[in-house]
Amino acid sequence: MPLQEFHYRDSQLYCEDAALSAIAQAVGTPTYVYSASAIRENYRAYERALADVPHRIHYAVKANSSLAVLALLAAEGAGFDIVSGGELYRVLRAGGDPSTVVYSGVGKTAAELEYALEQGIGAFNCESEQELDMLREVAARIGAKPAVALRVNPNIDAKTHPYISTGLSEHKFGIGLQAAESLYGEAAKWSPLEFTGISCHIGSQIFDTSVFEEVLSQMLALAARLCASGLPIEGINLGGGLAVGYEQGQPSASIAGYCQMLSSAFAGSRFALGLEPGRSIVGQAGALLTSVLVYKQADRKIFLVVDGAMNDLLRPALYSAHHEILPVFDAGGPRLLCDVVGPVCESGDFFATGRELPACSAGDLLAVATAGAYGFVQASNYNSRPRAAEVLVDGEAFRIVRERETREDLVRGEAS
Ligand SMILES: *Cc1c(COP(=O)(O)O)cnc(C)c1O
Numbered sequence: 001m002p003l004q005e006f007h008y009r010d011s012q013l014y015c016e017d018a019a020l021s022a023i024a025q026a027v028g029t030p031t032y033v034y035s036a037s038a039i040r041e042n043y044r045a046y047e048r049a050l051a052d053v054p055h056r057i058h059y060a061v062k063a064n065s066s067l068a069v070l071a072l073l074a075a076e077g078a079g080f081d082i083v084s085g086g087e088l089y090r091v092l093r094a095g096g097d098p099s100t101v102v103y104s105g106v107g108k109t110a111a112e113l114e115y116a117l118e119q120g121i122g123a124f125n126c127e128s129e130q131e132l133d134m135l136r137e138v139a140a141r142i143g144a145k146p147a148v149a150l151r152v153n154p155n156i157d158a159k160t161h162p163y164i165s166t167g168l169s170e171h172k173f174g175i176g177l178q179a180a181e182s183l184y185g186e187a188a189k190w191s192p193l194e195f196t197g198i199s200c201h202i203g204s205q206i207f208d209t210s211v212f213e214e215v216l217s218q219m220l221a222l223a224a225r226l227c228a229s230g231l232p233i234e235g236i237n238l239g240g241g242l243a244v245g246y247e248q249g250q251p252s253a254s255i256a257g258y259c260q261m262l263s264s265a266f267a268g269s270r271f272a273l274g275l276e277p278g279r280s281i282v283g284q285a286g287a288l289l290t291s292v293l294v295y296k297q298a299d300r301k302i303f304l305v306v307d308g309a310m311n312d313l314l315r316p317a318l319y320s321a322h323h324e325i326l327p328v329f330d331a332g333g334p335r336l337l338c339d340v341v342g343p344v345c346e347s348g349d350f351f352a353t354g355r356e357l358p359a360c361s362a363g364d365l366l367a368v369a370t371a372g373a374y375g376f377v378q379a380s381n382y383n384s385r386p387r388a389a390e391v392l393v394d395g396e397a398f399r400i401v402r403e404r405e406t407r408e409d410l411v412r413g414e415a416s
Pocket residue numbers: 060062063081083104105201203204205239240241242276277278279280373
């Protein structure tokens with residue numbers, strides 16, 4: 001099963017101790033459902049496995065930026081990795097501590113940098129000389145002395161989907177190793193910026209953790225060289241990227257195993273470890289609950305047209321991503337091969353093709369599994385569809401943490 005927190009009890013699919021049918025009845029569909037316990041448990045798995053080394057986990061906000069998710073992680077003591085001023089605003093609104101925030105991204109604006117400086121965030125992961133210039137200028141103007149880590153592009157193949165691979169020199173991300181080293185060499189020129197760390201992030205959905213070992217050895221060597229040259233490097237941030245299992249029977253990459261490798265590599269080192277996990281914390285903790293609208297028997301196929309669509313969950317259309325489809329009521333019985341598609345006017349609007357599902361009819365509920373990461377955050381109003389509601393489950397209790405959008409919301413701010 002891809003989702004441990006989503007499980008069957010008497011033929012009914014549950015999230016923790018809440019029946020998904022009860023959630024659908026109370027909140028309607030399409031609705032994202034998240035397990036608070038799963039999110040906490042994944043976060044704690046990182047904390048437990050790294051207990052012996054100085055470290056900070058910066059949850060990657062872009063994976064799932066709902067306030068309730070951020071608040072839950074802030075309460076666990078998590079730090080945050082942001083990629084925009086908007087994400088910083090969300091973190092602060094959710095009660096996150098700005099000093100735990102690191103700011104990544106290739107295209108930060110001067111206004112965003114100023115906002116982040118004013119809020120006193122922990123560090124900037126800078127990705128170009130021009131960004132350093134801009135940050136230096138804004139910092140000097142407002143009298144700040146921000147901590148900076150250059151984001152190094154180690155030119156390593158993360159062996160993942162090309163759209164979520166970021167660590168090759170052909171990608172727009174980071175600064176090549178040599179260029180970064182020469183920028184560090186002119187540290188004095190960049191005052192009042194303080195170069196206190198190095199960072200990287202080579203991609204997402206990475207199963208082969210030997211790739212991280214390779215990156216880590218480069219980063220440790222770089223940090224040692226920079227220290228030897230007199231720079232006060234304190235931290236190495238390895239980014240996020242650990243994979244989760246999307247297919248039936250495919251386990252997620254082990255957080256404990258990954259952290260054990262990191263822990264032994266950092267044992268006795270003078271550097272603190274930073275990580276920016278996103279998907280591995282929230283991916284398995286969420287599902288998109290949707291209802292069958294139409295059972296459509298075409299020439300060679302059965303289409304189940306559901307009320308969720310690519311505007312709610314883009315991953316299948318964007319990355320050809322696989323998501324398991326779980327019937328919310330499953331009494332066994334014969335299976336039919338179905339395509340599960342949305343109502344949007346695009347042939348790319350599908351959740352799954354050729355899946356074995358029990359006979360379904362209009363009104364039946366399905367759950368699109370492993371939708372907690374890069375799900376709602378990529379939702380749009382395409383086809384003028386209001387965005388879905390979000391529900392957080394904790395034990396047998398559940399609550400709406402984002403109202404379903406209304407038709408009024410669709411035209412807010414528009415003039416005719
Ligand atoms: C997206 C991103 C992450 C999180 O990646 P996951 O694969 O979700 O863990 C971390 N750091 C940076 C800079 C990112 O862009």
